[in-house]
Amino acid sequence: MKQRIYPKFENIYKGNLHTHTTRSDGPYELNKILKAYKDMGYQFLCISDHRKYYVSSIKDNEEFIVLDGMEGEVGDSCYHIHAIADYSVEVKERFEAEGIWPVTEQDPQETIDEYVRRGNICIINHPRWTKMEYEELLEPEGYLGIEVYNNNCDRESLTGYATDYWDYLLRRGKKVYGFASDDAHAEDLHLNVREYFGGWICVSAEGLSQKNIVNSLKTGDFYASNGPEILAIDREENTISIQTSPVKSIAFVAWPEHGLNVYDKFGKDIREASFTIPKGTGYIRIEITDQYGKKAWSNPIFL
Missing domain, CATH: 2.60.40.10 (Immunoglobulins)
Incomplete structure (x- = not known):
């Protein structure tokens, strides 16, 4: 009997989980970023400004939604851990809109545990750019996956690809998924070669809502691409x-x-x-x- 691995649902949604605005160190205001991705045919976006949590008012829509989240940092370590809100779980306390995640002395595992406790899934961003050792990805538990392609890092310093990290983890039995993203910081929306629209995921989901998209991320019902x-x-x-x-x-x-x-x-x-x-x-x-x-x-x- 034939088993469909991907897609599980008829609907396929294209989105980017990692980009920045003037809320942290991005060059463009939030509304300009949202319009740019929508105009390019994306159906969802996560605003992942550094240590500043974004809570969207567009959680369920037939055309375009924005996922809640942020890119957190663990002290002065090489861990940049992405938190994305998971509304399929009930939690006592979530991150507040515009809440600042401080640079603390928590270790990576404590940070992941805190994000999950507050109702988020976790992704570890750009391991090659942050010069991570393979073992540093093997140690933590409870994160969903890693960026196997980061367009900004590829443009900046040829540090965007990380499939070797991925295979290292998979060979040791760690069940993690692979993500591609923009991580755009440059003021180059007007250029042909830019940090925007260069890495994305295509998600098979029951419908276009934060809850549905994140549920499909949790089951791996998506693929990553830069082409x-x-x-x-x-x-x-x-x-x-x-x-x-x-x-x-x-x-x-x-x-x-x-x-x-x-x-x-x-x-x-x-x-x-x-x-x-x-x-x-x-x-x-x-x-x-x-x-x-x-x-x-x-x-x-x-x-």
């Missing part, structure tokens, strides 16, 4: 198959057995591929690359 599209992933017995937009290659990354890289030997675009799961495989994730070198990443399929 190509993942249209469908299916499993039938021991075979994984995928359909994509036109790409140069489709790589099935597996562990501990080797995966498979599928491409056309004449260099033409491909749009689908299949992989037979080797016995003993722990996880498979799929990474697609188009002719321009742009990529998209499925979430791991845990076996």
